[in-house]
Amino acid sequence: MVINDLKQTCPRCRGGGHQPGFTVLGLSQINYDGRCPTCAGRGFLLTELGQDLLNLLRPFIEEMIEGDKPKPAPLPPGTSREKPA
Numbered sequence: 001m002v003i004n005d006l007k008q009t010c011p012r013c014r015g016g017g018h019q020p021g022f023t024v025l026g027l028s029q030i031n032y033d034g035r036c037p038t039c040a041g042r043g044f045l046l047t048e049l050g051q052d053l054l055n056l057l058r059p060f061i062e063e064m065i066e067g068d069k070p071k072p073a074p075l076p077p078g079t080s081r082e083k084p085a
């Protein structure tokens with residue numbers, strides 16, 4: 001498997017990720033944020049296989065992100081999470 005099995009170059013912006021404007025119902029519209037609306041500025045789209053892999057990995061990714069969060073602040077002195085003996 002190669003990375004190109006998982007993603008494909010966005011056909012709309014051809015990988016650039018930017019689109020200055022687009023045409024809706026024959027009318028030219030300015031694309032105010034400049035990002036390609038099809039790929040959200042990424043320049044590529046996930047293939048079906050890429051989407052499957054993402055869905056497979058998502059729980060692990062979320063776990064990693066959770067693990068990076070700072071730990072809860074320590075309790076003030078004199079208090080304890082333990083029940084009093």
Ligand SMILES: [Zn+2]
Nearest residue numbers: 010013036039
């Ligand atoms: Zn695009």
